[in-house]
Amino acid sequence: xxxxxxxxxxxxxxxxxxxxxxxxxxxxxxxxxxxxxxxxxxxxxxxxxxxxxxxxxxxxxxxxxxxxxxxxxxxxxxxxxxxxxxxxxxxxxxxxxxxxxxxxxxxxxxxxxxxxxxxxxxxxxxxxxxxxxxxxxxxxxxxxxxxxxxxxxxxxxxxxxxxxxxxxxxxxxxxxxxxxxxxxxxxxxxxxxxxxxxxxxxxxxxxxxxxxxxxxxxxxxxxxxxxxxxxxxxxxxxxxxxxxxxxxxxxxxxxxxxxxxxxxxxxxxxxxxxxxxxxxxxxxxxxxxxxxxxxxxxxxxxxxxxxxxxxxxxxxxxxxxxxxxxxxxxxxxxxxxxxxxxxxxxxxxxxxxxxxxxxxxxxxxxxxxxxxxxxxxxxxxxxxxxxxxxxxxxxxxxxxxxxxxxx
Amino acid sequence: xxxxxxxxxxxxxxxxxxxxxxxxxxxxxxxxxxxxxxxxxxxxxxxxxxxxxxxxxxxxxxxxxxxxxxxxxxxxxxxxxxxxxxxxxxxxxxxxxxxxxxxxxxxxxxxxxxxxxxxxxxxxxxxxxxxxxxxxxxxxxxxxxxxxxxxxxxxxxxxxxxxxxxxxxxxxxxxxxxxxxxxxxxxxxxxxxxxxxxxxxxxxxxxxxxxxxxxxxxxxxxxxxxxxxxxxxxxxxxxxxxxxxxxxxxxxxxxxxxxxxxxxxxxxxxxxxxxxxxxxxxxxxxxxxxxxxxxxxxxxxxxxxxxxxxxxxxxxxxxxxxxxxxxxxxxxxxxxxxxxxxxxxxxxxxxxxxxxxxxxxxxxxxxxxxxxxxxxxxxxxxxxxxxxxxxxxxxxxxxxxxxxxxx
Numbered sequence: 162x163x164x165x166x167x168x169x170x171x172x173x174x175x176x177x178x179x180x181x182x183x184x185x186x187x188x189x190x191x192x193x194x195x196x197x198x199x200x201x202x203x204x205x206x207x208x209x210x211x212x213x214x215x216x217x218x219x220x221x222x223x224x225x226x227x228x229x230x231x232x233x234x235x236x237x238x239x240x241x242x243x244x245x246x247x248x249x250x251x252x253x254x255x256x257x258x259x260x261x262x263x264x265x266x267x268x269x270x271x272x273x274x275x276x277x278x279x280x281x282x283x284x285x286x287x288x289x290x291x292x293x294x295x296x297x298x299x300x301x302x303x304x305x306x307x308x309x310x311x312x313x314x315x316x317x318x319x320x321x322x323x324x325x326x327x328x329x330x331x332x333x334x335x336x337x338x339x340x341x342x343x344x345x346x347x348x349x350x351x352x353x354x355x356x357x358x359x360x361x362x363x364x365x366x367x368x369x370x371x372x373x374x375x376x377x378x379x380x381x382x383x384x385x386x387x388x389x390x391x392x393x394x395x396x397x398x399x400x401x402x403x404x405x406x407x408x409x410x411x412x413x414x415x416x417x418x419x420x421x422x423x424x425x426x427x428x429x430x431x432x433x434x435x436x437x438x439x440x441x442x443x444x445x446x447x448x449x450x451x452x453x454x455x456x457x458x459x460x461x462x463x464x465x466x467x468x469x470x471x472x473x474x475x476x477x478x479x480x481x482x483x484x485x486x487x488x489x490x491x492x493x494x495x496x497x498x499x500x501x502x503x504x505x506x507x508x509x510x511x512x513x514x515x516x517x518x519x520x521x522x523x524x525x526x527x528x529x530x531x532x533x534x535x536x537x538x539x540x541x542x543x544x545x546x547x548x549x550x551x552x553x554x555x556x557x558x559x560x561x562x563x564x565x566x567x568x
Numbered sequence: 569x570x571x572x573x574x575x576x577x578x579x580x581x582x583x584x585x586x587x588x589x590x591x592x593x594x595x596x597x598x599x600x601x602x603x604x605x606x607x608x609x610x611x612x613x614x615x616x617x618x619x620x621x622x623x624x625x626x627x628x629x630x631x632x633x634x635x636x637x638x639x640x641x642x643x644x645x646x647x648x649x650x651x652x653x654x655x656x657x658x659x660x661x662x663x664x665x666x667x668x669x670x671x672x673x674x675x676x677x678x679x680x681x682x683x684x685x686x687x688x689x690x691x692x693x694x695x696x697x698x699x700x701x702x703x704x705x706x707x708x709x710x711x712x713x714x715x716x717x718x719x720x721x722x723x724x725x726x727x728x729x730x731x732x733x734x735x736x737x738x739x740x741x742x743x744x745x746x747x748x749x750x751x752x753x754x755x756x757x758x759x760x761x762x763x764x765x766x767x768x769x770x771x772x773x774x775x776x777x778x779x780x781x782x783x784x785x786x787x788x789x790x791x792x793x794x795x796x797x798x799x800x801x802x803x804x805x806x807x808x809x810x811x812x813x814x815x816x817x818x819x820x821x822x823x824x825x826x827x828x829x830x831x832x833x834x835x836x837x838x839x840x841x842x843x844x845x846x847x848x849x850x851x852x853x854x855x856x857x858x859x860x861x862x863x864x865x866x867x868x869x870x871x872x873x874x875x876x877x878x879x880x881x882x883x884x885x886x887x888x889x890x891x892x893x894x895x896x897x898x899x900x901x902x903x904x905x906x907x908x909x910x911x912x913x914x915x916x917x918x919x920x921x922x923x924x925x926x927x928x929x930x931x932x933x934x935x936x937x938x939x940x941x942x943x944x945x946x947x948x949x950x951x952x953x954x955x956x957x958x959x960x961x962x963x964x965x966x967x968x969x970x971x972x973x974x975x
Contacts, residue, residue: 229647
């Protein structure tokens with residue numbers, strides 16, 4: 162008998178029939194003696210419908226009132242799922258974020274959970290009930306409804322699992338786990354049985370969007386056993402996301418190849434090599450609300466250096482304009498940019514203890530005649546920026562080079 | 569400067585454009601210095617959509633979870649209206665039933681309001697904000713979401729007006745007031761400037777469905793000044809519903825002619841004229857969950873009497889079956905029934921002090937050759953049951969006889 166938190170995304174509860182399927186799955190866990198807390202998203206399309214309605218009224222909807230409107234999506238699902246569970250003979254009770262005492266700060270639209278009082282939920286679980294909680298929402302100290310931002314239902318699931326000291330937090334989605342890379346690009350891509358939190362963070366932020374990053378951080382911090390599974394398949398253990406310690410030493414060095422197509426790179430050439438320059442450049446970019454991804458500065462010579470970074474491709478023109486005004490101010494020589502690039506990364510905790518991973522990666526790319534434009538590394542990841550046209554070729558070459566197709 | 573509670577129904581907030589119109593109206597009250605609390609229904613069609621979704625999941629939806637689902641309709645409207653008010657430059661804040669501390673009993677789907685703590689609302693009003701409250705909903709003592717049943721938004725409006733000691737409660741709907749009778753039947757039907765609570769109750773229960781009866785009872789009990797207005801017209805004072813005392817002595821004796829087409833009458837002939845017989849007949853009917861309207865028993869003779877009552881036409885067959893089994897048991901002679909009848913009533917507090925209203929009514933009907941099948945009276949109403957085919961003729965004759973077309 163285990164205490165399990167299950168989270169179902171919007172497509173998993175997108176129709177009455179799918180809601181009944183979720184109820185049937187929950188009923189099976191209950192039948193084998195587990196206690197289950199279910200976290201639900203809004204039915205697919207519902208959040209967008211509500212958002213469009215709000216924007217039709219006010220182009221920039223008031224943040225507090227937007228949360229009032231958006232939070233109804235999950236509230237509808239939780240009620241419907243309880244009905245489906247009861248129709249399946251399972252006693253169930255629903256909780257809004259406020260009823261579950263999920264307290265957050267008062268940053269409407271992007272609130273952060275500060276605490277969860279699990280007393281009422283525990284009482285229901287002990288009475289043999291399934292508890293269904295609306296994901297994505299909470300209340301601030303003054304009782305205002307808040308939402309955690311898009312994808313926040315994952316975070317609700319992990320936070321509840323932590324607060325209730327659940328044995329496992331299962332995230333049901335429309336894929337059956339985390340893969341070594343995108344199966345649409347590499348046919349032999351293999352589902353991973355397990356992956357570490359750190360690898361998952363690198364994979365997620367690099368474009369393998371299975372789990373919301375915040376929920377992974379949260380799970381790592383509170384040591385919640387997290388599992389990604391498909392809600393459309395009966396069998397399958399999905400992918401378990403674990404702390405590194407418990408890992409088999411025989412595991413491969415690299416866990417997966419992540420990539421991101423929507424990149425643009427910008428370089429400021431001939432920057433005076435003196436303190437405060439990086440801040441002057443990036444400060445201006447941040448002030449313009451542009452998110453920067455990779456940042457690279459090599460050693461300078463003759464009192465000058467080159468400074469490069471990547472941004473989302475949609476921000477390319479805006480970023481270039483910002484740089485041009487800064488360029489003059491700091492006395493840089495020239496701005497160069499390229500919005501036809503992509504980023505490919507090899508991720509794996511194994512590389513910490515295995516030197517030579519980088520050279521192995523660069524050789525594989527060289528053998529395909531792919532020119533590397535930028536390189537950046539972290540403890541468990543090596544990223545390269547390439548011409549966009551090489552993306553698929555590079556991902557396939559690296560997947561093969563690190564033998565990721567082999568179990 | 570007045571404190572006004574305004575309630576807008578589903579059609580008044582049925583589209584983003586109509587929500588903006590409501591905001592513009594509220595803004596005008598604010599501009600002239602009034603403090604305004606707005607109670608909103610779900611956008612038209614939304615409650616039915618949610619109900620259908622629930623029934624698709626569970627044919628008899630769990631009452632608690634149904635309220636969880638249905639209450640989202642009003643929550644969406646309240647958020648959208650606040651956005652529209654802010655877009656119009658009016659500071660506004662929304663409250664769910666729970667946030668407004670509208671406490672109810674725990675009778676899900678048909679809860680009754682036990683108390684309202686207006687502290688937070690008053691604080692917002694004093695800060696110059698418009699307060700928008702979700703109608704139709706509250707919370708029970710345990711924090712469960714409850715709904716007041718269909719039409720409950722009127723009750724929310726009146727209850728808030730009572731709790732806040734508002735100067736007036738305005739119910740905006742798709743008609744511009746209460747009429748002397750249905751204008752579709754009598755072209756000269758006239759909008760009433762005012763009507764007493766008791767008359768309104770008789771008019772409403774007799775088929776002039778402008779206001780929910782419960783809200784009228786509530787308004788009468790707590791002496792809330794209630795006004796019915798159109799949300800689609802700019803001008804117009806609507807109809808004020810008042811306590812009798814303030815009424816002009818010159819007011820006409822009869823305020824309106826109400827009618828109900830969907831009637832059926834049943835008579836138990838030759839009932840033994842002894843104590844407990846009425847209970848034996850009506851007890852069986854009530855046990856079958858059939859609502860009885862008029863009940864008539866005349867003096868008996870030879871130890872027997874006749875017992876008649878009316879029910880909704882849709883219950884006719886069911887009622888007849890119940891009576892047939894009872895008939896044998898109590899030794900009654902025969903059951904007669906007619907499901908092609910209608911009820912027409914003259915309503916007015918003036919008839920208390922003006923004898924002869926009944927005879928005036930019967931003469932008007934006689935002059936048209938209309939045979940009266942049953943008669944029942946209360947302090948402020950005389951109802952007659954007629955063959956259905958006479959309905960329009962009778963309503964027009966009575967409207968004219970009591971000179972209701974004259975202001």
